[in-house]
Amino acid sequence: MASGGSGHSAGAFDIRTVIALLFGIYGVVLVVLGFVQPEVEKSAGININLWAGVGMVVFAAVFVAWARLRPITVPDDVEGGTTAE
Known part of the structure; x- marks a missing residue:
């Protein structure tokens, strides 16, 4: 947190949350596919x-x-943003 300032958390708009959501969804899909349709022959014996x-x-x-x-x-x-002159 920033010292001396007030604010709130970015929450769901934090890019790390979005990346985690995408990786989590794809990861769960791959785990389910690994159990339902293992293709061990095509990958040198590794699922x-x-x-x-x-x-x-x-x-x-x-x-x-x-x-x-x-x-x-x-x-x-945010008070008076910066402007390029």
Whole structure:
């Protein structure tokens, strides 16, 4: 948080939340595909959909934790913005 200033959290508009949502959705889809339709023969004996999906879900969880632990503070009132002259 910014010291000496008042503001509110960016919340759902934080880019980290959007990225986490996208990675989480794709990760869950890949995990489901890894269980429903494993293509182990095509990937040298590794269920690549499952492991890529798990990695994406973990990545999404890290981004959500990062956004919650270090929120971006948006000022409530912006006085007289800067202008290029």
